[in-house]
Amino acid sequence: MIRHSSRLDAIPPYLFGEIARLKAEALQAGRDLVDLGIGDPDQPTPADIVDALASAARDPETHRYDESPAGDSAFLDAVCRRFEREFGVTVDAGAQALELIGSKEGLAHLAWAILDPGDVSLVPNPAYTVYRVNSLMAGAELVEMPLLQRNGFLPDLTAIPTDAAKRARILWLNYPNNPTGATAEPRLFEDAVRFCRDYDILLVNDAAYAEVSFDGYRCPSVLQVAGAMDTAIEFHSFSKMFNMTGWRIGMAFGNPDAVTALNKLKSNIDSKQFRAIAHAAAYAADRASNAASLDLVRRRRDILVDGLNSLGWNIPRPRATFYVWVPVPEGYTSMTYAAALLDRAGVLAIPGVGYGAHGDGYVRMSLTVPGDRKGERVAEAVRRIGEAGLTPGSS
Numbered sequence: 420m421i422r423h424s425s426r427l428d429a430i431p432p433y434l435f436g437e438i439a440r441l442k443a444e445a446l447q448a449g450r451d452l453v454d455l456g457i458g459d460p461d462q463p464t465p466a467d468i469v470d471a472l473a474s475a476a477r478d479p480e481t482h483r484y485d486e487s488p489a490g491d492s493a494f495l496d497a498v499c500r501r502f503e504r505e506f507g508v509t510v511d512a513g514a515q516a517l518e519l520i521g522s523k524e525g526l527a528h529l530a531w532a533i534l535d536p537g538d539v540s541l542v543p544n545p546a547y548t549v550y551r552v553n554s555l556m557a558g559a560e561l562v563e564m565p566l567l568q569r570n571g572f573l574p575d576l577t578a579i580p581t582d583a584a585k586r587a588r589i590l591w592l593n594y595p596n597n598p599t600g601a602t603a604e605p606r607l608f609e610d611a612v613r614f615c616r617d618y619d620i621l622l623v624n625d626a627a628y629a630e631v632s633f634d635g636y637r638c639p640s641v642l643q644v645a646g647a648m649d650t651a652i653e654f655h656s657f658s659k660m661f662n663m664t665g666w667r668i669g670m671a672f673g674n675p676d677a678v679t680a681l682n683k684l685k686s687n688i689d690s691k692q693f694r695a696i697a698h699a700a701a702y703a704a705d706r707a708s709n710a711a712s713l714d715l716v717r718r719r720r721d722i723l724v725d726g727l728n729s730l731g732w733n734i735p736r737p738r739a740t741f742y743v744w745v746p747v748p749e750g751y752t753s754m755t756y757a758a759a760l761l762d763r764a765g766v767l768a769i770p771g772v773g774y775g776a777h778g779d780g781y782v783r784m785s786l787t788v789p790g791d792r793k794g795e796r797v798a799e800a801v802r803r804i805g806e807a808g809l810t811p812g813s814s
């Protein structure tokens with residue numbers, strides 16, 4: 420038997436496995452499931468972006484290695500222009516920006532580029548698992564920042580022990596947030612920048628959902644805070660904002676030392692994204708719109724949140740992300756409730772405990788719903804949950 424590195428033993432067990440098994444069983448039995456599971460846009464990438472890819476792919480120049488220092492220059496110029504337009508922050512494309520093969524790749528490699536064994540990594544709980552898993556594999560010690568409802572699912576920085584802060588090298592934030600759907604006010608970013616400057620910590624904001632927002636709400640960027648460039652890096656992505664999850668393209672903006680460290684690691688691992696994809700993304704950054712898709716997501720959000728609230732919940736409409744974070748009725752854990760939803764209502768949701776212990780007590784319902792045209796599948800999910808009596812006060 421081939422032995423794997425002991426590093427891989429640091430990867431926690433896959434907590435979504437049981438639900439994946441139940442889903443496969445239900446589909447095998449021919450059941451009709453409303454899938455509110457994975458956060459992957461069900462709508463296609465806008466046609467003009469696909470056309471831009473097709474024409475870029477016909478240019479033989481894009482077929483070769485991208486030998487640029489930090490990513491295709493047309494791409495970096497376009498995303499820096501967009502960042503300035505959307506967030507009012509000027510970024511130097513030559514020193515403060517980096518092309519990524521999706522933001523997940525960049526977030527994962529950042530942990531490896533920054534953390535040494537024994538360093539502290541300050542991670543939210545619940546959270547997208549990439550911060551935790553890669554910090555652990557890099558040998559860091561995790562110190563968790565609970566995201567609790569009473570704090571609006573924002574971390575309480577004053578609760579971080581001084582000893583942990585002194586040993587910390589990275590503090591991870593993710594706003595707009597997966598899985599809670601919470602958004603941050605600029606105040607959190609101001610406090611976090613101050614905290615990280617005081618303790619010489621790299622502040623990371625994963626802003627993969629920064630441009631998936633509704634009702635005219637504009638998400639703040641951590642780089643809007645004065646002095647943030649001294650201590651912060653922010654990750655953005657085309658995946659969610661333009662229905663481009665399969666294309667694998669994203670970018671980081673921020674502190675030049677952090678960008679250089681990440682680039683140094685990456686240039687010894689990957690050879691950048693296919694330049695035709697980078698060119699199509701540059702086109703998207705400057706000229707494309709995904710308003711129709713976002714409007715459909717907003718419509719589903721209203722149907723789901725208002726529907727659940729009519730069944731006895733009291734859930735705010737998230738202003739950004741694809742996610743509705745639903746407290747489970749009394750008597751259930753997130754796992755038993757997700758299993759009951761699947762079994763008794765044919766509705767697939769993700770148990771919150773998969774994102775960390777503080778996610779227990781919740782399930783995540785995603786507004787990217789395969790087969791839904793205008794909210795009818797979401798309405799069907801609400802109807803089934805009500806009919807099955809899987810509602811607050813029913814246990």
Ligand SMILES: Cc1ncc(COP(=O)(O)O)c(C=O)c1O
Nearest residue numbers: 521522523547597627656658669
């Ligand atoms: C919070 C968060 N960050 C990053 C990512 C990764 O996105 P990308 O497709 O850019 O790698 C995801 C994907 O689900 C996510 O939920």
